[in-house]
Amino acid sequence: xxxISITLVGVRRLAQNPPNERAEDSQAGRPTMCRNCGxxxxxxxxxxxxxxxxxGNSRVPQAPRTPADNEAVRFARAVLDRPYxxxxxxxxxxxxxFLLMWNSSGxxxxxxxxxxxxxxxxxxxxxxxxxNEQYQWWRLxxxxxxHVGLLHLLINMYSLWVVGPYVEKLYGSAKFVALWLVxxxxxxxxxxxxVRPGLAIxxxxxxxxxxxxxxxxxxxxxxxxxxxxFVFGIKFRRxxxxxxxxxFGTGLLxxxxxxxxxxxxxxxxxxxxxHLGGLISGGILALAVDYRRPGEKSGIAATWKAxxxxxxxxxxxxxxxxxxxxxxxxxxxxMAEVVAPADEKTASFLSYAKAMxxxxxxxxxxxxxxxxxxxxxxxxALDTAPGLDPKAEDLRDRLKALxxxxxxxxxRSAKEPGQDIGKIRQEQNELMKDFVSLSKEYNxxxxxxxxxxxxxEVDESGSPK
Numbered sequence: 478x479x480x481i482s483i484t485l486v487g488v489r490r491l492a493q494n495p496p497n498e499r500a501e502d503s504q505a506g507r508p509t510m511c512r513n514c515g516x517x518x519x520x521x522x523x524x525x526x527x528x529x530x531x532x533g534n535s536r537v538p539q540a541p542r543t544p545a546d547n548e549a550v551r552f553a554r555a556v557l558d559r560p561y562x563x564x565x566x567x568x569x570x571x572x573x574x575f576l577l578m579w580n581s582s583g584x585x586x587x588x589x590x591x592x593x594x595x596x597x598x599x600x601x602x603x604x605x606x607x608x609n610e611q612y613q614w615w616r617l618x619x620x621x622x623x624h625v626g627l628l629h630l631l632i633n634m635y636s637l638w639v640v641g642p643y644v645e646k647l648y649g650s651a652k653f654v655a656l657w658l659v660x661x662x663x664x665x666x667x668x669x670x671x672v673r674p675g676l677a678i679x680x681x682x683x684x685x686x687x688x689x690x691x692x693x694x695x696x697x698x699x700x701x702x703x704x705x706x707f708v709f710g711i712k713f714r715r716x717x718x719x720x721x722x723x724x725f726g727t728g729l730l731x732x733x734x735x736x737x738x739x740x741x742x743x744x745x746x747x748x749x750x751x752h753l754g755g756l757i758s759g760g761i762l763a764l765a766v767d768y769r770r771p772g773e774k775s776g777i778a779a780t781w782k783a784x785x786x787x788x789x790x791x792x793x794x795x796x797x798x799x800x801x802x803x804x805x806x807x808x809x810x811x812m813a814e815v816v817a818p819a820d821e822k823t824a825s826f827l828s829y830a831k832a833m834x835x836x837x838x839x840x841x842x843x844x845x846x847x848x849x850x851x852x853x854x855x856x857x858a859l860d861t862a863p864g865l866d867p868k869a870e871d872l873r874d875r876l877k878a879l880x881x882x883x884x885x886x887x888x889r890s891a892k893e894p895g896q897d898i899g900k901i902r903q904e905q906n907e908l909m910k911d912f913v914s915l916s917k918e919y920n921x922x923x924x925x926x927x928x929x930x931x932x933x934e935v936d937e938s939g940s941p942k
C-alpha cells in the first residue's frame with residue numbers, strides 16, 4: 478500500500494505543477510523539479526546537479542516541451558479531479574461498526590486493541606460452523622466491515638484511503654462499489670474454503686487452516702482493489718502516461734510480494750486465503766471491466782448503477798440479519814477461543830489434539846526438509862499428552878514411532894553420505910505412506926469422537942458438519 482502512495486505523489490505533483498510552469502518556479506526563486514530526470518533543483522540554480530539539464534534563463538537553450546508532458550498533465554488532472562465519495566462512505570461505515578463493537582465490549586482500553594470472540598461473532602465475523610449448520614449466509618458479507626481491534630482497523634483504513642480513491646476515480650463510483658463488494662466476498666469465500674486440517678501441514682499452512690476459527694477484516698477487498706490496479710496498469714499500459722504506468726501494473730509487484738511475504742511469516746495469524754482470493758478476483762474483474770477515460774462523459778450505465786444499488790442493499794440486508802440474530806447463543810467453539818475450557822474432558826482432548834498436530838508438522842519437516850531440531854520436543858509432547866481411549870493411544874504411539882524412525886534415517890544419511898540414494902528414497906516413501914495412512918485414521922477418529930468431548934464434529938475433510 479505504501480508503494481502506491483509514494484509513487485502517486487509524483488502523479489499529483491505533475492497535475493498541480495505542469496511542465497510549462499517549472500521554469501517560472503525557478504525564476505521566481507522557488508525550488509522546482511528537473512524536466513529531464515525528475516530531481517529537485519534548488520532555488521536560483523540554473524541547471525540540474527544530477528543530469529546537467531538547464532533551467533530557467535540559462536545561456537544553454539532548454540529542451541522544448543514535448544506533447545507527452547502535456548498529455549500526462551491532462552490525463553492526471555482529468556482523473557485526479559474526479560470525486561471519491563464512496564471511499565469515504567466505506568471508511569465511515571467501517572469506523573462506525575468498530576465503535577459499535579467497542580461499545581458492546583465495555584469501551585475499555587484493553588478491548589480497544591482486541592475484541593473477544595463472542596463480540597466478533599455477534600457482529601458477523603466469518604465462522605464456517607455458523608454458515609454450515611445455521612445457514613448464516615450473511616457471514617460471507619459482513620466480515621468486510623468487522624475488525625478485530627484498533628490496529629487492525631487503522632492499517633486497513635489507511636490502505637483504503639490510499640488505494641480506494643484511485644480505483645473510484647478511474648472506474649467511477651458505481652463500478653467501485655461493485656468491485657469492492659465482489660472482491661471482498663471472494664476473499665471471505667476463499668477463507669471459508671481454506672479450513673482443511675488435512676492440508677494444513679508444511680507449506681500448506683500458508684493458505685489452509687487446521688481448525689475453524691473466526692475471521693474478519695477488509696483486507697480481502699483491499700487486496701481486490703490492488704488486483705484491479707495491477708491488471709489495469711498492464712491492460713492499458715499503451716495509453717497511460719509514464720507516471721501512471723509506474724504507479725500501477727508491474728509497479729505494484731514489490732508491494733504485492735512484500736505483503737505475501739508478511740503473510741507467509743504470519744501464517745496462522747494472517748488469513749492468506751482471504752488475501753489471495755481478493756487479489757485474484759480483483760485481477761479477473763479488471764480484465765473484463767473498462768475504465769472511464771479522460772474526456773468521457775460521467776454518465777453511469779444502467780447496469781452498473783443497478784449493481785451498485787444491489788451491492789449496497791446486500792450489505793444492508795446482511796447487517797439487518799446480524800441485528801436480528803444479535804442475541805443468539807454463542808457457539809461453544811467461539812467461547813473456547815477466549816475462555817479456557819472448564820470441562821476437564823474437553824481440556825484433555827485439546828491437549829491431545831495439539832500434540833498430535835504439532836507432531837505431524839514436525840514429521841513433515843524431517844522428511845521434506847531434513848530438519849530434526851524439533852523432534853525431541855514433539856516426542857516429549859506426545860509422551861505427556863493424555864490417553865483418551867485405546868485408539869487415540871495407538872495413533873499417538875504410532876506417530877511417535879514414525880518420528881523416531883524418520884530422525885534415525887536422517888541421521889544415517891548424514892553420517893554415511895555414500896549410502897544408496899535409491900534405498901534412502903524408498904525408505905522415505907514408505908515412511909510417507911505410513912504417515913498418510915495414520916493421518917487418515919486420525920482424521921476419522923476426530924470425526925467420530927470430537928462430539929464426545931464437547932466440540933463440533935467434523936467431516937472427512939476436517940471441516941465442521
